[in-house]
Every structure is written in C-alpha cells, then in structure tokens.
Amino acid sequence: MAMQNDLRSSEREALLFHSEGRPGKIEIIASKPMATQRDLSLAYSPGVAVPVRAIAEDPALAYEYTIKGNLVAVITNGTAILGLGNLGALASKPVMEGKAVLFKRFADVDAIDLELDTEDPDAFINSVALMEPSFGGINLEDIKAPECFIIEQALRERMNIPVFHDDQHGTAVIMAAGLINALHLTGRAMKDVKMVVNGAGAAAIACTALAKSIGIPGDQVILCDSKGVIYRGRTDGINQWKSAHAAETDARTLADAMRGADVFLGLSVEGAVSAEMVESMAPRPIIFALANPNPEILPETVKAIRPDAIIATGRSDYANQINNVLGFPYIFRGALDVRATTVNEEMKVAAAHAIAELARQRVPEEVAAAYGGKGSTFGPDYIIPAPFDPRLIETVPIAVARAAMASGVARRPITDETAYRSQLRARLNPTTAVLASAYEEARSHPKRLIFTEAEEETVLRAAIAFREEGYGVPVLIGHADRVREGLDRLGCDAAEFEIHNARVSPLIPEMVARLYTRLQRKGFLHRDCLRLVNQDRNVFGALLLDMGHGDAMITGTTRHFRQSLDQVRLVLDPAEGHLPFGVHVLVGRSSTVFVADTTVNERPTASELADIAQQTATIARRMGHAPRVAFLSYSNFGNPPGEWLETSREAVILLDGRGVDFEFEGEMSPDVALNSTLKRHYPFSRLTGPANVLIMPGLQSANISAKLLKELGSGAVLGPFLVGMEKPVQIAAMTSTASDLLTMAVLAGAGVVC
Numbered sequence: 144m145a146m147q148n149d150l151r152s153s154e155r156e157a158l159l160f161h162s163e164g165r166p167g168k169i170e171i172i173a174s175k176p177m178a179t180q181r182d183l184s185l186a187y188s189p190g191v192a193v194p195v196r197a198i199a200e201d202p203a204l205a206y207e208y209t210i211k212g213n214l215v216a217v218i219t220n221g222t223a224i225l226g227l228g229n230l231g232a233l234a235s236k237p238v239m240e241g242k243a244v245l246f247k248r249f250a251d252v253d254a255i256d257l258e259l260d261t262e263d264p265d266a267f268i269n270s271v272a273l274m275e276p277s278f279g280g281i282n283l284e285d286i287k288a289p290e291c292f293i294i295e296q297a298l299r300e301r302m303n304i305p306v307f308h309d310d311q312h313g314t315a316v317i318m319a320a321g322l323i324n325a326l327h328l329t330g331r332a333m334k335d336v337k338m339v340v341n342g343a344g345a346a347a348i349a350c351t352a353l354a355k356s357i358g359i360p361g362d363q364v365i366l367c368d369s370k371g372v373i374y375r376g377r378t379d380g381i382n383q384w385k386s387a388h389a390a391e392t393d394a395r396t397l398a399d400a401m402r403g404a405d406v407f408l409g410l411s412v413e414g415a416v417s418a419e420m421v422e423s424m425a426p427r428p429i430i431f432a433l434a435n436p437n438p439e440i441l442p443e444t445v446k447a448i449r450p451d452a453i454i455a456t457g458r459s460d461y462a463n464q465i466n467n468v469l470g471f472p473y474i475f476r477g478a479l480d481v482r483a484t485t486v487n488e489e490m491k492v493a494a495a496h497a498i499a500e501l502a503r504q505r506v507p508e509e510v511a512a513a514y515g516g517k518g519s520t521f522g523p524d525y526i527i528p529a530p531f532d533p534r535l536i537e538t539v540p541i542a543v544a545r546a547a548m549a550s551g552v553a554r555r556p557i558t559d560e561t562a563y564r565s566q567l568r569a570r571l572n573p574t575t576a577v578l579a580s581a582y583e584e585a586r587s588h589p590k591r592l593i594f595t596e597a598e599e600e601t602v603l604r605a606a607i608a609f610r611e612e613g614y615g616v617p618v619l620i621g622h623a624d625r626v627r628e629g630l631d632r633l634g635c636d637a638a639e640f641e642i643h644n645a646r647v648s649p650l651i652p653e654m655v656a657r658l659y660t661r662l663q664r665k666g667f668l669h670r671d672c673l674r675l676v677n678q679d680r681n682v683f684g685a686l687l688l689d690m691g692h693g694d695a696m697i698t699g700t701t702r703h704f705r706q707s708l709d710q711v712r713l714v715l716d717p718a719e720g721h722l723p724f725g726v727h728v729l730v731g732r733s734s735t736v737f738v739a740d741t742t743v744n745e746r747p748t749a750s751e752l753a754d755i756a757q758q759t760a761t762i763a764r765r766m767g768h769a770p771r772v773a774f775l776s777y778s779n780f781g782n783p784p785g786e787w788l789e790t791s792r793e794a795v796i797l798l799d800g801r802g803v804d805f806e807f808e809g810e811m812s813p814d815v816a817l818n819s820t821l822k823r824h825y826p827f828s829r830l831t832g833p834a835n836v837l838i839m840p841g842l843q844s845a846n847i848s849a850k851l852l853k854e855l856g857s858g859a860v861l862g863p864f865l866v867g868m869e870k871p872v873q874i875a876a877m878t879s880t881a882s883d884l885l886t887m888a889v890l891a892g893a894g895v896v897c
C-alpha cells in the first residue's frame with residue numbers, strides 16, 4: 144500500500160498480521176471428513192436429501208442436522224466503527240472478522256461477519272430479518288445511534304432468535320459488573336449514587352438504562368452529549384432516546400454536572416474530561432473512561448489529581464478493562480445452549496452479576512497458575528476479571544442459561560448443570576489463557592532479550608514488537624550499520640536501540656578472558672577464543688547473557704539447530720541436575736500436547752527419559768495442565784515384543800522409584816495414549832485420561848513427529864523450546880516468522896518454558 148513508509152512499525156505489523164498467509168482472520172473448515180466417495184454422497188447428493196426432508200417436517204431439527212445452533216452473524220453497516228466514526232461497511236470488515244474470532248476464541252461460538260452496504264434502517268432490517276433460517280443468533284455491531292435503536296427493536300420483534308446489539312447491551316453488562324464492584328469497594332449504596340454519563344449514543348443510552356435498572360435512581364443520573372447536559376426542556380440535538388433520560392437540573396455543561404458526582408461514565412470521545420472536572424468530584428470517585436481507542440481522560444492524569452479514584456478504561460494496557468469482549472461471547476454461549484428466543488433483561492443482569500462476583504472471588508490455585516502465578520486480588524486495580532480468565536466460560540453462560548430458563552425464553556432447558564459445566568470447560572484450552580497471561584507477565588516485568596541475528600528482517604521485526612509492546616529491551620547483535628539500516632527501513636529510530644557489534648565491542652577483552660578460562664583445557668588457544676567471540680554471534684550472545692547483559696537469548700533463524708546449540712554450549716552449561724532437551728507444544732482447540740525430546744538427545748537412556756518426563760511435566764503444569772505422561776513406542780505393554788523397548792520400560796520403573804507427583808505410563812503407542820476407546824483394552828493403565836505429555840523413545844521419532852505435525856496438523860505448534868540450560872536460551876526454527884520469534888522471546892523472558 145502506498146502509505147506503508149509513513150506507518151509506525153506497530154501499524155505495519157498490524158497490516159502484516161492481517162495480510163500474511165490467508166488474507167483476513169477467519170476461514171471455514173469442514174467439521175466432517177470429506178475424504179471418500181461415501182463421505183461425499185452422505186454430505187451432499189443423495190444423502191443430504193434426508194436431513195432436508197426431516198427439517199422441512201420439523202424445523203427444530205435444523206439444530207440437530209446443521210450448524211445453525213452454534214452460528215452467530217456479526218452484522219454491521221459500519222456507521223460507528225469503534226470510536227472511529229462512520230467509515231462505511233467495507234472498512235468495518237476487519238473489526239467484524241475480529242469479533243467473529245473473539246466469539247470462537249473465548250466461547251467456541253462459530254461466527255461469520257456480514258457487512259451491509261446501507262444506511263437505510265428499513266433496508267437493513269429487511270435484509271437481516273430474511274436471514275433468520277441461517278443463524279442461531281444475530282450480533283449487531285458498530286451501528287450508530289439513533290438508527291441502531293430502531294434496527295434492534297424491529298429485528299427483536301420480527302425474529303425468533305436472539306438479536307443483540309453488542310455496543311449497547313454487551314457494553315452495558317460489563318459496565319454494570321464493574322460498577323457493582325466499584326460501589327462495593329467504596330462502600331456506596333446504589334440509592335445514594337450521583338452519576339454522570341458523557342455520550343448519548345448506542346453505548347451510553349443502553350448503559351444508562353441498565354444502571355437505572357440495577358438500582359441507581361433515575362433522577363440522580365445526568366446524561367451529556369456533544370452539546371452539553373440533556374436537561375428537561377432542551378430541544379436542540381434531541382431525540383426520543385435521549386429525552387427519555389433528560390434530567391431535571393440547572394447544570395448545563397459537563398463541568399457543572401460533574402461537580403460532586405460519585406461516578407463518571409464516558410462513552411464519548413478522547414479527551415472529553417479535564418483534570419479540573421475530576422478534581423470537583425466526590426471523595427473516592429469512580430471514573431469509567433471507556434471511549435476507544437483513547438479514553439476521555441488517561442488513568443495517570445486521574446491518579447495524579449485523585450489518588451483515591453477507581454479508574455477503568457476500554458483498553459487492555461491499563462488495569463480494569465471494561466470492554467464488551469468480556470460479555471458477548473459468553474452471553475451468546477448461554478443463550479445458544481438453551482436455544483433462547485431472545486436475550487432479555489434478566490439474562491443481561493444475570494451476566495453482569497456473574498462477572499462482578501468472579502472478580503470478588505479468591506482466584507483459585509489452578510487459575511492463578513494460568514495467570515502465570517500472579518494472583519489477582521479484588522481491589523481498586525482489579526474490579527473486573529481479565530478477558531482471558533478461564534473461569535468466565537464456566538460461570539457466565541450458566542448464569543445466562545439459568546436466567547433464560549427462569550424467565551421462560553429457553554426452548555431447550557439445561558437439565559444437568561454439572562454436565563453442562565464440564566461441557567463448557569472442555570470448549571477451551573487452558574494453554575491459551577497461559578499464553579495470554581505470559582504476555583501480561585512479560586509486560587509487568589520487562590526483560591532484556593538478546594536477539595543474536597539482528598541483521599535479519601524477521602528478527603528485527605520481532606525485536607521491534609518486543610520493545611514497542613512493552614515486553615522489555617531488545618539487545619541487538621550484528622554489524623551496527625546493517626542493523627541500523629534495517630531499523631531505518633522498518634521505520635524505527637536506530638538511536639533508541641542497543642546494538643552490539645561483536646568485532647568492536649568494549650566487552651570483548653572480558654569475554655575472551657572468560658571463554659579462555661573455560662576452554663583452555665578443551666583444546667582452545669587464546670586466539671581461538673578471540674576468533675569465536677569476534678566471529679560467532681551465538682558465542683558472543685551467550686557471553687552477553689552469561690555476563691548479565693541480558694535476561695534471555697534467542698537465536699536460530701540463520702543456522703541449523705545443532706550448530707547453534709554447539710556454539711551456545713561453548714559458553715553455557717546445563718542447569719544443575721538438569722538435562723538439556725527440546726519440547727514442541729501442540730496447541731489444539733481444547734487440548735495441548737507436549738512432545739519431548741524433539742531436538743537434542745539422539746538415543747536417551749532410561750534415566751534420561753525419566754528426567755525428560757519430569758522436566759516436561761513441570762512445563763505442562765506451568766502451562767495450566769495436570770500432566771499425564773506416556774512413554775511412546777510402536778508397542779503396547781510388550782506387544783509386539785522388540786529390541787528397543789527396554790529403555791522406555793525402565794524409565795517407567797525409574798519414575799516409580801522417584802515417587803513423582805504426576806501420572807505416567809508406558810510403553811504405549813500414540814493412539815492408545817491419546818484415544819480413550821483404545822485405552823479400554825488396557826484397564827490396568829494408570830493414566831486417568833488421554834496423555835498430554837508424550838515422551839518419545841528417541842530423537843528420530845520425536846523430531847520427525849513434531850515436524851510432521853507442524854506441516855500437516857491443524858492446530859498451532861509452538862517451539863522447539865530448549866529446556867534445562869543454566870540461562871534461558873531459545874533456538875528457533877529457521878522457518879520461524881516474526882510472531883513465532885516474539886512468542887518464544889516472551890515465553891523465555893517470562894520463564895514459562897526454560
């Protein structure tokens with residue numbers, strides 16, 4: 144695109160993220176095999192005629208024989224895209240694809256985006272109403288007020304599936320959850336609260352209505368729009384939705400309204416609130432500045448004037464993110480699961496209370512592990528759960544489903560809540576929450592990350608993102624001029640980066656001395672060490688790490704794994720009592736499998752296999768999983784017999800003796816390890832479920848399997864991660880993309896995999 148050179152690197156990354164691989168963020172995949180002639184004749188003509196006739200006779204069977212019951216349409220006309228304004232239907236597509244991805248990621252709801260090219264409410268309403276047969280629910284998005292009210296109302300009346308305008312009700316539910324908790328923390332009763340809402344559009348009107356319906360007295364709420372206070376009798380710029388909330392007041396400006404107010408709720412535009420306005424509020428004010436992407440006032444400005452304030456924004460980079468992403472996936476999950484005809488007030492209030500209560504609960508241990516070990520405790524900086532909190536999927540849909548049943552809109556009530564809860568839990572993979580929390584952890588404890596191959600554009604892009612996204616300081620190794628040129632090409636100011644040139648660095652004498660002390664009795668002369676330091680970026684990088692100039696190191700994109708490892712090992716040792724080895728992490732939709740040793744030890748001994756199992760189990764646990772270890776083979780418990788089975792068997796016996804605190808079993812084939820049906824043939828097996836840690840008998844099978852899965856598999860494959868070194872070093876695959884490198888850097892920095 145023509146403007147590429149004017150973009151900041153984070154903006155360029157955002158464009159690359161959307162264009163790399165398949166353009167966009169979603170694809171459709173078949174949920175049934177389509178491999179044989181028989182599959183085709185069942186999926187299509189003639190087999191497909193059977194469900195067609197069945198549905199024609201009984202429409203409810205569409206939920207049994209098609210995707211309808213799990214499919215939501217995200218529909219917009221692009222008239223109020225986030226806070227960016229009316230940029231049209233086509234331009235809104237990235238946001239709508241994004242919402243579809245969030246539906247899938249957080250609640251396993253399949254969603255498809257539809258951008259309608261019209262600003263005429265009737266045309267919009269007619270188009271959407273005709274789509275009822277296709278979908279289980281309709282999520283309206285980013286349609287401006289007041290048309291959004293007309294559209295939603297008409298569609299709710301005409302359609303017999305849930306119709307939900309996310310910017311109105313999704314936002315209101317999350318705002319209400321945050322408000323309930325902020326009032327609780329400041330010891331206020333709803334009936335005493337004076338509230339000011341700035342903005343009188345889609346989000347603001349719905350939030351005001353919900354705030355009143357949960358107990359804030361109507362005559363204590365003042366609404367403002369771009370022209371000031373909406374007071375009784377005002378005629379300028381008014382519509383029926385605004386006048387329904389017109390206040391009996393002398394206040395005419397936002398500043399008048401805010402004097403003495405307890406709560407400020409902003410759903411307007413960046414910078415609408417001044418420091419003076421905040422100063423004039425009641426003690427312990429509650430300030431929700433929710434305009435996106437930039438809030439009405441920045442949290443740091445509020446804190447400087449009113450340290451006693453509770454502040455929330457719509458963004459993920461401050462504490463207390465109040466954003467509808469916490470609501471719409473789970474509200475639809477619950478509504479779809481009971482086949483609700485609508486999302487009513489009771490369901491919204493139930494969701495708000497469930498979310499609020501989650502933040503007040505003590506974070507259980509397994510969830511704390513998924514948060515990267517850092518607990519979140521209810522308080523002014525934690526009034527609302529983070530979007531990746533794995534408890535949301537178990538609690539919010541249940542609350543919504545219960546409310547739907549109690550209010551008579553559920554067509555298929557839940558009969559066994561315990562079974563429903565486990566079904567919900569199984570929809571998500573805890574690893575994804577851990578990855579998200581590792582990124583948070585990295586932001587709150589920034590590290591110095593050594594990137595040894597900084598002349599490579601992929602590496603530089605990862606290093607730039609590492610810095611710009613706040614994970615820490617990239618320490619770049621390379622010819623300074625070439626690295627600077629690369630930074631310049633990518634639109635960065637090279638002066639802001641730390642670059643080390645291995646030929647001229649002032650650290651060289653100390654490095655050579657250290658290396659010589661270490662290698663002099665291993666056949667290396669002093670001048671050999673000087674040459675290594677000058678010419679080998681892995682040796683130089685590892686020495687920087689060893690001397691404390693960085694917290695972790697990442698390399699591998701220009702050299703084979705073994706060569707990089709041998710160079711690093713000239714400088715660094717394994718951690719005491721640890722065996723260095725490699726782990727690939729296969730992240731599927733609802734499960735994760737750890738495979739080891741995929742990179743280092745060609746024919747591990749029984750004792751080495753046992754060590755690898757123990758260390759991999761620790762990583763699995765760190766990533767939120769109870770480890771179930773299988774020692775893999777072509778054979779199952781002695782059948783067929785073979786020459787090479789002994790090491791795996793001995794490893795099992797060794798672990799028996801070590802009294803470890805995780806499940807393990809072997810030797811067994813991968814299908815027996817992973818498939819519960821086959822496992823029934825071995826009732827004595829000690830694994831209580833499918834294995835999630837696969838210990839391979841040797842490097843051949845391990846490395847081949849990992850690479851096959853990476854090339855042919857459908858889920859994400861992370862790694863190889865190098866485990867068991869005295870300092871965190873990661874050797875990436877030569878095929879790594881910038882985001883692969885960033886993930887490795889962040890996980891290495893956060894100490895999740897090391």
Ligand SMILES: NC(=O)C1=CN([C@@H]2O[C@H](COP(=O)(O)OP(=O)(O)OC[C@H]3O[C@@H](n4cnc5c(N)ncnc54)[C@H](OP(=O)(O)O)[C@@H]3O)[C@@H](O)[C@H]2O)C=CC1
Nearest residue numbers: 225226288343344345346368369410411434435457466467
């Ligand atoms: N955090 C979250 O989850 C969400 C945040 N939002 C944010 O809320 C904002 C509004 O979105 P939405 O309701 O969908 O948009 P709408 O277009 O429906 O409404 C915008 C409203 O903002 C008002 N406004 C504009 N400038 C000012 C100003 N200086 N002072 C007071 N009011 C002003 C407009 O006033 P007027 O009527 O006079 O034109 C209008 O009422 C956006 O920034 C959006 O990103 C929205 C949804 C969710």
Ligand SMILES: CC(=O)C(=O)O
Nearest residue numbers: 224225226310435467
């Ligand atoms: C978050 C959201 O939906 C918005 O800002 O429009």
Ligand SMILES: [Mg+2]
Nearest residue numbers: 225284285310
């Ligand atoms: Mg929106």
